[in-house]
Amino acid sequence: MDFKDAVRTCFNNYANFSGRAGRAEFWWWALFCLLGSAVLGAFSHKLSAVFSLATFVPYIAVAARRLHDTDRSGWLQLVGLIPLVGWLILIYWLVQESKSSSRWA
Structure with a gap:
């Protein structure tokens, strides 16, 4: 999947x-959100918001x-509310390879 397909899929x-x-x-x-916010923030903080x-x-x-896709519940995003440690754990989960289970399909 390339950049354009990923953005289209996420909006759909x-x-x-x-x-x-x-x-x-x-x-x-994630890259689209980061770049979009940074570019718009250079023009106006309100546009970025x-x-x-x-x-x-x-x-x-x-x-x-x-x-x-990594066989975890989506609710585990709430771990990211824990400063620093939660962010690191969440990033670790998000970079892991896909599991072949059909639990969430």
Whole structure:
């Protein structure tokens, strides 16, 4: 999956919290959100904030699907609320390879 396909897929599944998302889909989406916020932030902080709000639900959805792909519950994103340690654990889970289980399919 390339950058364009990942962004299109995430916008098409913006509120789909079931199923699976591969590593490429998640990380291309994360890059899109980071770059979009940075570029718009250079022009206006309000534009950056609107962009971040517009991509918040799709980001949570693709992260939940990514965690499902590693055989974890999407609710484990809440671990990221723990400063530093939670972020590191969540990133570790998000970079892991896909599991072949059909638990979340």
